[in-house]
Ligand SMILES: NC(=O)c1ccc[n+]([C@@H]2O[C@H](COP(=O)([O-])OP(=O)(O)OC[C@H]3O[C@@H](n4cnc5c(N)ncnc54)[C@H](O)[C@@H]3O)[C@@H](O)[C@H]2O)c1
C-alpha cells in the first residue's frame with residue numbers, strides 16, 4: 106500500500122512566490138518557507154510583506170478603488186466569469202498545489218477548487234443583481250433614492266484549511282460589489298492564493314484591484330492595515346480568539362467586519378433516523394479535511410436507544426479510513442496542518458480520557474506516518490464515547506480526526522446538550538419526524554442547520570454563525586450585501 110508519494114515537488118507548477126502589488130509581482134527583503142505537512146519538505150520560499158510593502162499595497166488599492174467602483178456591473182461580472190473559467194481550466198494544477206501545501210486528500214482538493222470556482226460564478230451573477238430602490242416622497246417634488254455603494258478597500262484574511270474557497274468567497278463578493286482588496290493568505294498555505302491571483306491577472310482584472318501580501322508573521326501586518334482609516338472593511342476566517350483581537354483593533358476606525366470563526370457543531374441522531382444515512386453523513390462531515398473544517402461535527406449526540414448500534418457502525422467506519430499523504434488517490438485522511446495542531450488534538454484526547462471518556466477505537470499509524478525527524482503531521486482517526494460537556498474536547502473545536510459520542514434520553518435533553526456552547530456555526534440533525542426536525546432546527550444555536558444532511562456548503566447559501574462563531578454572511582446575496590453600504594439621495598427637483 107503506497108502511503109507517501111515522492112514526486113510532489115517535481116510535478117508542482119508553482120505560482121510567483123512573491124507579493125502582488127498594483128499588478129506587479131515583486132520580491133521583498135524577507136521570505137518564509139511553505140512546507141508540505143505530509144513530509145516536512147519545503148515546497149517553496151515565499152516573499153514576506155513588510156509594513157512598507159503593506160503601505161504601498163494600500164495606496165494601490167485606494168487608487169484603484171476610484172475607478173473600479175465606477176466600472177459597470179457587467180464588466181465586473183464578465184471579469185469574474187473569466188477568472189472562474191481559468192480556474193476550471195487549471196483545476197488539476199490548483200488542486201495539486203492545494204493538496205501539497207495544505208495536506209488534504211487530492212479528491213477533496215479537486216472538490217475545493219470546484220467549490221472555490223463556484224463562488225466566482227455565483228458572484229459574477231450577483232454583480233448583475235445589485236439593486237437599490239426608490240421611495241414615495243413625503244414632500245411633493247422630491248425623489249428619494251437608495252443606492253448600494255461599495256464600502257471601499259477590504260482587508261481579507263484567509264485561513265489555511267480552505268486556501269482556495271475562502272479566497273474566492275471573500276474576493277468574489279468584494280469585487281462584485283466594486284471594492285478593491287488586500288489579501289493576506291494564511292502563512293502555511295499562500296501558494297494556492299498566489300496561483301489564484303495569477304489567474305485573476307490573466308483574466309484581465311485591473312492592477313490594484315487585488316493585492317496579495319503573504320507574510321510570515323501576520324499580527325503586525327494586519328494591525329498596521331487595520332489601524333488605517335483607508336481600509337473600510339475586514340473579513341476574517343479563523344479562530345474566535347483572533348476574531349476578538351481583530352474586532353478590538355477595528356474599534357478605533359469603526360470598520361465593517363465579517364468574522365467567520367470557530368464552530369462546535371453538534372449532530373443529533375434520533376431513534377427514528379435512517380442510520381445508514383446518518384453514518385454516511387456523520388463520517389463525511391466529521392472527517393472532511395481530517396476534521397479541520399469550521400463546520401465539522403464536533404459532537405455526536407445519539408438517542409440512548411440507538412447509541413450502541415451507532416457506536417459500533419461509526420467505529421467500524423473510523424477504523425476503515427485510509428490515512429496517508431493526500432496525493433495518493435485512495436487516501437481519505439491527510440496530515441494536520443502543523444505539529445502544533447497534532448499536539449493540540451493529542452492533548453484534547455488525553456484530557457478527555459483522564460476525565461473519564463472511553464476510547465472506543467484508534468487506528469495505529471504505520472511507521473512511515475509516525476512523527477519523526479522528517480516531519481509528517483498525522484493524527485490517527487480516533488473515536489471517544491462517554492464524553493461530557495465538562496471536557497475540553499466538547500468545549501473547543503477539535504479540528505482533528507476525532508469523533509466523540511454522548512447520549513440523550515429525550516428531545517429536551519438533546520437540545521440542551523446541543524446548545525451548551527456560546528455560539529454556533531453549523532448544527533445537524535438526523536430523525537424521521539419532520540415536525541420535530543423543524544422544531545429543533547429553529548431552536549438550535551447555529552447559523553446553519555443540516556436536516557438529514559451534512560453536505561451543506563454551497564455558494565448560494567448564507568454561510569455564517571451566531572455568538573462566538575462570528576457574524577456576517579458569506580456566499581448568497583447576503584454575502585455581497587456585506588461589502589455594500591446604502592447611500593440615500595433626497596433630491597428636490599424643480600417642477
Ligand atoms: N473557522 C475556521 O475555518 C478556522 C480556520 C483556522 C483555524 N480555526 C480554529 O483555530 C484553531 C487554531 O488554528 P490557528 O492557530 O491556525 O488559527 P488562527 O485563527 O490563529 O489563525 C488562522 C489564520 O489567521 C491568521 N492570523 C493569526 N493571527 C492573526 C492576527 N493577529 N492578525 C491577523 N491574522 C492573523 C493567520 O494567517 C492564520 O493562518 C484551530 O484549531 C481551529 O479551531 C478555525
Ligand SMILES: N[C@@H](CC=O)C(=O)O
Nearest residue numbers: 266267398399400562
Ligand atoms: N468548511 C467551510 C469553510 C471553513 O472551514 C466551508 O465549507 O465553506
